Amino acid sequence: MIIGFIKSRLEVGLKRRTVNIDVIVLRSVLKEAMDEGLIIRLPTEGIKLKKENAPVRRLLTPAEFGELCKSTAACRRNSVQLLDYLRLLAYTGARRDEALALKWEDVNFERKFLRIGADGLSKNGKARHVDFNAQLEAHLKDMIARRVPDSQWLFPSPQRGKTDRPTKTFRESLLVAREKAKLNWTVFHDLRHFFASMAVMSGIDFKTIAEWLGHQDGGMLVGKVYGHLLPEHRQRMAERLVFSPTVIRFPALTPAAFASVTKQ
Numbered sequence: 180m181i182i183g184f185i186k187s188r189l190e191v192g193l194k195r196r197t198v199n200i201d202v203i204v205l206r207s208v209l210k211e212a213m214d215e216g217l218i219i220r221l222p223t224e225g226i227k228l229k230k231e232n233a234p235v236r237r238l239l240t241p242a243e244f245g246e247l248c249k250s251t252a253a254c255r256r257n258s259v260q261l262l263d264y265l266r267l268l269a270y271t272g273a274r275r276d277e278a279l280a281l282k283w284e285d286v287n288f289e290r291k292f293l294r295i296g297a298d299g300l301s302k303n304g305k306a307r308h309v310d311f312n313a314q315l316e317a318h319l320k321d322m323i324a325r326r327v328p329d330s331q332w333l334f335p336s337p338q339r340g341k342t343d344r345p346t347k348t349f350r351e352s353l354l355v356a357r358e359k360a361k362l363n364w365t366v367f368h369d370l371r372h373f374f375a376s377m378a379v380m381s382g383i384d385f386k387t388i389a390e391w392l393g394h395q396d397g398g399m400l401v402g403k404v405y406g407h408l409l410p411e412h413r414q415r416m417a418e419r420l421v422f423s424p425t426v427i428r429f430p431a432l433t434p435a436a437f438a439s440v441t442k443q
Contacts, residue, residue: 272374
């Protein structure tokens, strides 16, 4: 039954990654059943996940981010709030729902940091601090100057009535803005990639970036997933690469010695 289910899912055109997630979820549920004594073995034994080539997601460029911000004007009802939201995501690397859950008490202008995940609902269940960069600090100061006086949320719901609650989603508004900007492939998570990649290209160490993103691996995932860089950056880095003995700081290899080594 499981093998037949996998086959039918693939035949209707679903990606292998989606089918693999189905199997992983099923395996977890059945393992819990086995731990409870409801079954004596896992029916998923011997079933291997389908090999998949994880696509390298395209990096949003600063120019494209600017166009996306401009295109929020097409969302007449909440254009300003959507623009604030996109900029916050880009300047903090916050996940979509983490940003919606932010309260003004999470913003510390004195110590210059934004606390994310104070409600315990972050991906790893832990709060983290994102230190102010120049854009983030200026953006938050601009936002608080326009703050809605009767709400504690950075992004209060326009339909909150007398009950103070945050906006649930900007998904429909993003669809309008990205179509206007001709960036139909863009999703909110791309702004997290944007933040991490810009941080890498700014020369910030991976460990610090990982702490801002809420990773607990010391920066390994940043280098592997979020460190894909713009070609222009790689070109600039290549231009900085020199082979001068004064820079490398070890005894220079003379032409004669180099010729001797290459002959060997």
